[in-house]
Amino acid sequence: MTGLLDGQSAIVTGSALGLGTAFARALAGQGANVTICDIREEVHDVVSALEEVGVEAQGFVADVGVAEDVRKVVDQHVQRFGGVDVLVSNAGVWRASTATDSLEKALDDYDLVVNTNLKGVYLFGRAVIPHMIAGGGGNIVHVASDHVATCGTPYHRSHEDTPNCPFSGQDPRPTGGGPDMDLYDASKWGINGFTIPWSKALKEHKVRVNGLCMGATDSHMVRTFHEQNPASGILNNAMRAEHVAALMVELIAEGPEGRTGNNINIAVGHPIQLPSPGTPYIYSEVQA
Ligand SMILES: NC(=O)c1ccc[n+]([C@@H]2O[C@H](COP(=O)([O-])OP(=O)(O)OC[C@H]3O[C@@H](n4cnc5c(N)ncnc54)[C@H](O)[C@@H]3O)[C@@H](O)[C@H]2O)c1
Numbered sequence: 001m002t003g004l005l006d007g008q009s010a011i012v013t014g015s016a017l018g019l020g021t022a023f024a025r026a027l028a029g030q031g032a033n034v035t036i037c038d039i040r041e042e043v044h045d046v047v048s049a050l051e052e053v054g055v056e057a058q059g060f061v062a063d064v065g066v067a068e069d070v071r072k073v074v075d076q077h078v079q080r081f082g083g084v085d086v087l088v089s090n091a092g093v094w095r096a097s098t099a100t101d102s103l104e105k106a107l108d109d110y111d112l113v114v115n116t117n118l119k120g121v122y123l124f125g126r127a128v129i130p131h132m133i134a135g136g137g138g139n140i141v142h143v144a145s146d147h148v149a150t151c152g153t154p155y156h157r158s159h160e161d162t163p164n165c166p167f168s169g170q171d172p173r174p175t176g177g178g179p180d181m182d183l184y185d186a187s188k189w190g191i192n193g194f195t196i197p198w199s200k201a202l203k204e205h206k207v208r209v210n211g212l213c214m215g216a217t218d219s220h221m222v223r224t225f226h227e228q229n230p231a232s233g234i235l236n237n238a239m240r241a242e243h244v245a246a247l248m249v250e251l252i253a254e255g256p257e258g259r260t261g262n263n264i265n266i267a268v269g270h271p272i273q274l275p276s277p278g279t280p281y282i283y284s285e286v287q288a
Contacts, residue, residue, distance in 0.1 A: 003031025014091025064120025137206030199261030
C-alpha cells in the first residue's frame with residue numbers, strides 16, 4: 001500500500017464511533033499505524049476494521065480527562081510505534097446546559113463537558129508534544145466546532161475582508177450554538193487557548209497545531225441532539241464524517257511546512273475543502 005502517511009503513526013481520541021472512527025479510518029487508509037481510545041468498550045471493534053486496511057492498530061478504553069489514562073495510551077503508542085507523528089484530539093461531549101440551570105446540574109455538567117472537551121485536549125497534547133519534538137515534528141489536530149470559527153470570530157463582523165465567507169451578508173454572523181450550549185461552547189472556545197500558543201511555541205520544532213471547526217456532521221452526537229431538538233432539522237443537511245476526515249488527512253499531508261495555528265472552518269452546505277492558508281476564512285495567527 002502506498003499512502004500519504006506511510007511510516008507515520010497517529011493517535012485518535014474518542015474513536016469508538018462517530019467522527020473519531022472516521023478520522024482513524026482515514027489515517028489508516030493513508031498508511032498510518034493508529035492507536036485509538038475511548039471510554040466505550042466498542043473501541044476494540046474498530047481496531048480490527050483498521051487492521052483490515054493493512055496497518056497496525058491498537059485500542060484502549062481510556063478517559064481523555066484522566067491523566068493516568070492519557071499517559072498509558074501515549075506510552076503504549078510510543079512503545080509500539082517508536083514515536084507519535086499525529087494526534088487527533090477528537091473526544092468530545094455535548095450536554096444541554098444553560099445559564100438558568102440549577103447549580104447542582106451546572107457543576108455536574110461543567111465537570112463532564114470541560115474535563116472531556118478541554119482538559120482532554122490539554123492532557124493529550126502535553127503528553128505527545130515531547131515525543132513529537134524528539135521525532136523532529138508532528139501534527140496536532142484539535143476538533144473544535146463551527147461555534148468557534150465562522151469565517152473569523154463573532155467580534156469580527158466586517159464582510160469586506162471575508163468575501164468568500166459562506167455567511168457573508170448575514171449580520172450578525174451566526175456563531176455559537178445557542179442558549180443551551182454554554183459549557184460546550186466555552187470548552188470549544190477554550191481550545192483556542194491551546195491551538196494558538198502551542199502553534200507559536202512549537203513552530204520551530206515543526207509541530208503544527210490546527211483546529212477543525214466544522215458544522216453539523218452526522219454522528220451519534222448529532223443524532224442525540226436531534227432527538228432532543230427534532231425541530232432543529234439538523235440531520236437534513238449534516239455533513240458526512242468521512243468527508244470531514246478526508247479534509248483532516250489533507251491538512252496533515254501538507255507536511256512540515258504546512259499551515260499552523262489555523263482554525264479550518266467547514267460549513268454545512270458548502271464545499272468541504274481546505275482553504276488556502278491565510279485566507280480570511282480562518283482565524284489565523286501563525287501562517288504556514
Ligand atoms: N458531529 C458534529 O456535528 C460535530 C460538529 C462540530 C464538532 N464536533 C466535535 O467532534 C468531536 C466528535 O464528535 P462526534 O459528533 O463524533 O460525537 P460522538 O458522540 O458521535 O462521538 C464522540 C466519541 O467520544 C467518546 N468520548 C466521550 N467522552 C470521552 C472521554 N472522556 N474519553 C474518551 N472518549 C470519550 C464517545 O464515547 C464517543 O465515542 C467532538 O469533539 C465534537 O464536539 C462534532
